Amino acid sequence: xxxxxxxxxxxxxxxxxxxxxxxxxxxxxxxxxxxxxxxxxxxxxxxxxxxxxxxxxxxxxxxxxxxxxxxxxxxxxxxxxxxxxxxxxxxxxxxxxxxxxxxxxxxxxxxxxxxxxxxxxxxxxxxxxxxxxxxxxxxxxxxxxxxxxxxxxxxxxxxxxxxxxxxxxxxxxxxxxxxxxxxxxxxxxxxxxxxxxxxxxxxxxxxxxxxxxxxxxxxxxxxxxxxxxxxxxxxxxxxxxxxxxxxxxxxxxxxxxxxxxxxxxxxxxxxxxxxxxxxxxxxxxxxxxxxxxxxxxxxxxxxxxxxxxxxxxxxxxxxxxxxxxxxxxxxxxxxxxxxxxxxxxxxxxxxxxxxxxxxxxxxxxxxxxxxxxxxxxxxxxxxxxxxxxxxxxxxxxxxxxxxxxxxxxxxxxxxxxxxxxxxxxxxxxxxxxxxxxxxxxxxxxxxxxxxxxxxxxxxxxxxxxxxxxxxxxxxxxxxxxxxxxxxxxxxxxxxxxxxxxxxxxxxxxxxxxxxxxxxxxxxxxxxxxxxxxxxxxxxxxxxxxxxxxxxxxxxxxxxxxxxxxxxxxxxxxxxxxxxxxxxxxxxxxxxx
RNA sequence: UGCCCGAUGGUGUAACGGUAGCACAACAGACUCUGAAUCUGUUUGUCAUGGUUCAAAUCCAUGUCGGGCAACCA
Numbered sequence: 001x002x003x004x005x006x007x008x009x010x011x012x013x014x015x016x017x018x019x020x021x022x023x024x025x026x027x028x029x030x031x032x033x034x035x036x037x038x039x040x041x042x043x044x045x046x047x048x049x050x051x052x053x054x055x056x057x058x059x060x061x062x063x064x065x066x067x068x069x070x071x072x073x074x075x076x077x078x079x080x081x082x083x084x085x086x087x088x089x090x091x092x093x094x095x096x097x098x099x100x101x102x103x104x105x106x107x108x109x110x111x112x113x114x115x116x117x118x119x120x121x122x123x124x125x126x127x128x129x130x131x132x133x134x135x136x137x138x139x140x141x142x143x144x145x146x147x148x149x150x151x152x153x154x155x156x157x158x159x160x161x162x163x164x165x166x167x168x169x170x171x172x173x174x175x176x177x178x179x180x181x182x183x184x185x186x187x188x189x190x191x192x193x194x195x196x197x198x199x200x201x202x203x204x205x206x207x208x209x210x211x212x213x214x215x216x217x218x219x220x221x222x223x224x225x226x227x228x229x230x231x232x233x234x235x236x237x238x239x240x241x242x243x244x245x246x247x248x249x250x251x252x253x254x255x256x257x258x259x260x261x262x263x264x265x266x267x268x269x270x271x272x273x274x275x276x277x278x279x280x281x282x283x284x285x286x287x288x289x290x291x292x293x294x295x296x297x298x299x300x301x302x303x304x305x306x307x308x309x310x311x312x313x314x315x316x317x318x319x320x321x322x323x324x325x326x327x328x329x330x331x332x333x334x335x336x337x338x339x340x341x342x343x344x345x346x347x348x349x350x351x352x353x354x355x356x357x358x359x360x361x362x363x364x365x366x367x368x369x370x371x372x373x374x375x376x377x378x379x380x381x382x383x384x385x386x387x388x389x390x391x392x393x394x395x396x397x398x399x400x401x402x403x404x405x406x407x408x409x410x411x412x413x414x415x416x417x418x419x420x421x422x423x424x425x426x427x428x429x430x431x432x433x434x435x436x437x438x439x440x441x442x443x444x445x446x447x448x449x450x451x452x453x454x455x456x457x458x459x460x461x462x463x464x465x466x467x468x469x470x471x472x473x474x475x476x477x478x479x480x481x482x483x484x485x486x487x488x489x490x491x492x493x494x495x496x497x498x499x500x501x502x503x504x505x506x507x508x509x510x511x512x513x514x515x516x517x518x519x520x521x522x523x524x525x526x527x528x529x530x531x532x533x534x535x536x537x538x539x540x541x542x543x544x545x546x547x548x549x550x551x552x553x554x555x556x557x558x559x560x561x562x563x564x565x566x567x568x569x570x571x572x573x574x575x576x577x578x579x580x581x582x583x584x585x586x587x588x589x590x591x592x
Numbered sequence: 593u594g595c596c597c598g599a600u601g602g603u604g605u606a607a608c609g610g611u612a613g614c615a616c617a618a619c620a621g622a623c624u625c626u627g628a629a630u631c632u633g634u635u636u637g638u639c640a641u642g643g644u645u646c647a648a649a650u651c652c653a654u655g656u657c658g659g660g661c662a663a664c665c666a
Contacts, residue, residue: 246664350604363616366616557626581626
């Protein structure tokens with residue numbers, strides 16, 4: 001490959017408004033190191049929208065010589081679970097492996113923030129360590145420090161314990177009225193907050209609130225809640241706490257503790273940014289403060305993205321689980337057979353903006369096909385078989401024909417495919433009454449059997465009810481690759497398998513989960529579920545597929561891309577259809 | 593309703609006061625032992641109205657439309 005070609009082949013470095021900001025900070029040497037983070041709440045499985053965020057945060061770390069921490073944002077024990085923690089780790093690792101895994105910031109086993117004094121101020125810091133036993137960061141690792149920061153805020157007269165009921169709190173905030181408890185003394189606040197921590201009060205009777213501006217135009221500045229009482233076991237900290245910090249309080253401080261420079265989140269947090277800044281600024285912290293930047297979350301056509309809705313699909317058994325190949329979850333997409341490279345290319349292609357649009361699924365599908373076309377091993381498989389007998393081919397004779405594994409990759413080599421007198425071809429590849437421009441097999445018509453002979457259909461055999469049971473054909477025995485008539489032009493080439501040699505395989509044909517582009521546009525997304533989103537069939541596949549591996553990707557020629565499912569067993573193959581090949585004929589056929 | 597944010601072909605994005613470009617999709621054709629891939633070509637766009645300027649997608653004003661927030665969720 002020439003140098004010029006290499007340059008052309010190298011994908012342009014992504015550019016967007018956030019990377020522009022980071023690049024500006026690099027140029028100005030604002031930070032010694034760029035540090036981002038990916039902070040999911042472990043209350044569900046990661047989906048393709050998270051993939052966009054992962055690619056952004058790790059991509060920035062990658063492009064600017066930084067680090068990206070994986071952090072569980074686990075401040076609400078009643079909604080979170082260890083199952084989600086584990087799936088999140090697996091999904092992130094899968095997506096960044098070989099690409100940005102060396103940028104993944106983890107913490108050493110059992111590590112907690114280090115208390116230090118800088119300029120006479122107490123400070124907490126936890127640096128990432130790239131170690132073998134590295135594990136994710138957890139906001140819950142900082143509960144002690146976050147509690148200390150809350151006490152500090154009280155001492156500064158910037159937070160107070162409020163006894164208003166939830167309803168009254170809402171009402172006062174809506175009206176911009178000060179809580180009657182707003183002017184409690186520091187001593188009383190300290191005492192009450194300590195007793196909250198000690199579990200002296202039941203859930204909901206008191207909260208800690210930041211004292212900011214009771215009638216600020218931005219609701220999030222109207223003395224927002226920063227701590228609530230929850231007598232709940234936490235998946236990481238167990239029974240240690242009965243007060244938990246709210247997102248706004250925990251998040252900015254977690255960012256600070258980890259030395260995050262760029263805290264990137266989605267648009268709905270834009271109005272929280274003044275609070276993010278207020279908390280950090282109010283604490284008089286000695287190190288540089290992180291800053292929050294927001295971008296538009298991903299919306300994709302023909303699917304739903306909210307964790308609530310995805311959980312509904314799982315809970316109501318509308319899909320088989322979080323990793324059902326029809327789900328837009330990372331685990332579902334992975335199980336379907338999509339590679340991390342394809343997902344990353346997709347994320348790159350859609351860009352980063354503040355505009356809330358709906359990305360067409362065709363953009364995802366293109367990324368998947370582009371990737372699979374380059375890497376997949378070609379195989380012959382017949383999904384809906386119809387028997388073909390080559391009447392001039394000797395009974396019992398078996399020929400081993402050469403077949404190309406991947407025309408896009410010479411190194412993939414060749415394999416042998418057995419050919420014999422009785423074959424299966426695709427039912428769709430024969431038409432007794434062919435539509436216009438049909439150039440597959442038809443009565444008295446010729447077609448090329450891929451890698452084998454040109455055959456002609458002489459006779460259509462039917463059963464009593466008129467169903468076609470068999471096609472009797474003759475082959476041009478000189479037309480095989482290398483043969484004297486091999487160069488003969490026949491318009492159609494079709495795939496086939498030898499009946500005696502073919503293996504049965506379960507094939508799961510997946511289609512989009514919803515029938516409309518915007519399933520949740522009218523409120524009831526479930527009424528738009530696609531009843532044909534999964535069809536399970538038994539296909540006839542070429543014998544070499546008995547050695548199929550989960551890591552490989554296959555293209556069943558002229559049909560679609562497939563990947564081995566984890567339900568597959570040595571003598572019981574199960575393939576998932578990742579995505580069909582583009583089908584220009586389907587379009588043509590629709591016209592007439 | 594209040595506050596915040598946004599608006600460029602069908603869709604997603606670029607252009608950072610100076611030729612509106614890219615990708616997907618669509619359409620037409622070439623090639624083809626995959627109706628795939630590849631290649632060639634085509635169609636379609638700056639929300640509106642004013643203003644600033646030699647020059648506006650870009651700056652300003654107003655309006656319109658869309659999204660978000662107003663949880664003891666994140």
